[in-house]
Amino acid sequence: MKALLFGIALAIFGVGVLRQPAAKNKVVTLVIGGDVLGYLAPCGCTKPMEGGIRRWTAAVRTIQAQGPTVVVVNGGVPGGKGRQNELKSEALAESYKAVSINALNLTLHETELGRDVLVSIQRLSGNAFTTMSLEPSETLDASAMVESGPFLIGGAVSNPQLLAATAGERARETEAAINELTSDAESRGLKPILLWHGDEPSARELAKKHPSLVAIVFSSSSIPRGKPLQEGNTWLLTPGEKCRALVSARWDGVQFTDYRTVPLGPEISDDEVASRAYSRYLDRVGSEELLMKLPRSGDKQFAGSAKCFSCHEKATKVWKNSEHGKALATLEDDGHDKDPDCVGCHVVGLDSDSGFMTRAKTPTMANVGCESCHGPGAEHVKSPTENRFGRAGIEACMKCHVVDHSPNFDFSSYWDKIRH
């Protein structure tokens, strides 16, 4: 019975079942994503944290349950190159497929991962790639334009030559591509939307040149604002970056209205399908031992926190009772203790040959230790008076307590918690 119920639940919540088709000239909600840049989950060191693909997927489903939607993603899947970014991209692509995204703009972020990964993202995302910046290709079966509801959607990037070079394909000139998008849209009675992997000023220029575009989705590192930007009648929309908010706008058949940015806070339940994709991603990161494969250098010599205890009793007492003193345990509880993205800020010297390896191998390097803030201390341990230990100030905190991971960080109140 349980299995049957599970099957039914899967049928309901599975791939795109809830999505209602968007008809031409009908009211439809345009949902915008993109530039996740590998931020699959919010780092949980301070509450409340915003963002993450599990919440984004859940929030998209909520909108889809309310009426017809068109979901577009403006590229920016991984945040860099390397194996972890490949695994992240696959997990994110699976989440995109879970909500049946209509278009995924192909950008340099994806092409830099290489053809093998591109093919994989393309399939796992439900063949969502779209690009007008490349000539049609045998290898990557990406659409130039996508018709969805009342829209004709095309993707382009600000540097098509580089996109082509990294993808091993031939570039297409931007102006010609956008002209084709707008004229095709007109002849088919559709409204053109451009997914533009470029900044706001360049999006404004394009809106001036192509006023029939009803919307341009552009890239921005800024947090999406409460009001949409406009250039003439073209709406300029951005999802921001790192998957912190869900951005949507309602098309009422004639124009966009009802622009929204919904911060993805911890109260948004995680989507089941995206959660499973995320768990599998974490499993792969662990089983491939990516933490052990991180580049390290021998330039810094760490001693380990235990070496400090005998001389610095007062500081030791404060440290042991602090959150810093159990920082690795918090990651272990969250299942992120093998994640190279997280561990560096929860241990001592992860980038050093003499730093943290595993809790078993290097127990005194576990947690945020003395040397995490004061710097390598091996020389100080050898000769404490000749080699003074570095003083730590706000700069030491800011290596980890950055806005992305610790939005409420305030030096004076946080220092009070570890004053020693």
Add this chain to the structure above:
Amino acid sequence: MPAGSSPGFQATAYKVEEMLGESKFDEARELLKRLPAESFSLDWDDSGVPVELRARYAMARDGAIADWTKAIPGLQILLKVKGTIKVSFKQTLPPAPDRVIPAGAVFFTSDSAAEPRIEAVIALKRDTQPTLIDPRHVQNEVGYAIGSFLGIANLPRPVGYMGRMDQTSLLQLRVNPREIEVARENLAFVTILKTAVEKKIPLSPTKPQMFIDRSILDGQEVPQDEPMNFSLEVTNRGNATLKLRGFTECGCIHVGAPLSVEPGQSGLIQVTVDTNGLAGPFHKVFVIYSNDPENSEQIVKIKAWVTPRYRLLQESGAGAVVLSEDNLKQNFFFVVDQKRPFNVTGVKVNGIKAIAEFEPWEGTMPDPAIEEPAKPRKGYKLTLLASPTEHIRRSPMTFAISTDSKTMPIIYETMYVQWGISAPADVNFGEIPKAQTGLYFLVSQPGKPFKIRSVESDTDVIKTSVEPMKNGDYRVIVTLLAIVPVGRIDANITIKTDDPKQPVIKVRVLGIVR
């Protein structure tokens, strides 16, 4: 008057000052009661709330009260009819004048003793498709009402109670350290006014007036790792001390505030952007809060182009670096910005079996990634020497470049290197239903043709086939048959080639059937 206090707080406080200026001490005393105090009351009217929800909403209210009283020791918030703050509920509310989304709550500030100081009316349903609110919305709105009574300005982001939103998002807000700071300063300011009223000290009413010379800071071209410094001139055209406080959306921006500017004087707000780790276009904003009641918030944009301090250029252009048996060497050019030079002291290779050598270099090269044409550049030539004993297929590789720069002692640069016949190490079906499903992957060796002799899987539930492509690559098609059992897929595909150096290539197949 503190910067970061709300326009409502500022307006009432100035009225008190004006009354003191006119020696209207009794009226000032009455109005002073409208300003924040350590002890105040909350009138909770939940008559509009369905009975079954009342207990949960009351708990949410208590959560907000507990948050504030914990954050500001000494604060006492009592429940009382005709309290300083009144909270009530309505079914729905219309949108604010400049918005299209129905309001989640509306807040009124009153100077009249006959009315609550802050009246919050919370909509039981919000959004254009009315959705019943959650207790967390109630906590957020009560938290905001308390913050409003304490005279704190709204925050542009939901990082504290004063960053409330009308939307259905269930982000649970908390008291932000900045809110605590402003609340404390407001309470201290009210104490000063109280002393003046009690001692009947006539004050000359004064107001600051903020004038900022620019609302956009254009950094033009800034070298990476060099702090981007701006001085924003602020003139106080009023007759009271102008106080300023900055709020940034990025940890990379530091606004030198709080800052005070005396009447008739000008001051400089020092803004510093830490460009370490940034490269390319930079667009961010920050907010300046002031105690000018007419201009208590001003948004300032920062834009710049951060010129990278170093670049790693490939001899082979963009994309993966392709090595071959005849050429296991590849040159890279680590270009150092000569305006702020530093030296390379060592290079290690991580991810593949290889070593790297480095030597000073000067030459002419383009940088396609940032659309720079060929021009003279200076730095180091890094030579990658791959091991002749290992075909790496296609792998990510990282250079760990040690330098004598204090801010960038080690620079990591990752790229892909391909040598030999390349196929992915694994292919992933992801989560799929129990049905026949297919995928494909590519097998290639640029510049060196080869033949695939056979492709086999080690399980009956996977069938494989091969399609040659026009460019000499192969497409291997993997079909997962419907007979596949539910559970994890973990199989292997064996590709046999005519290349004596790589006769067998294995590809793992992953996925989960639900």
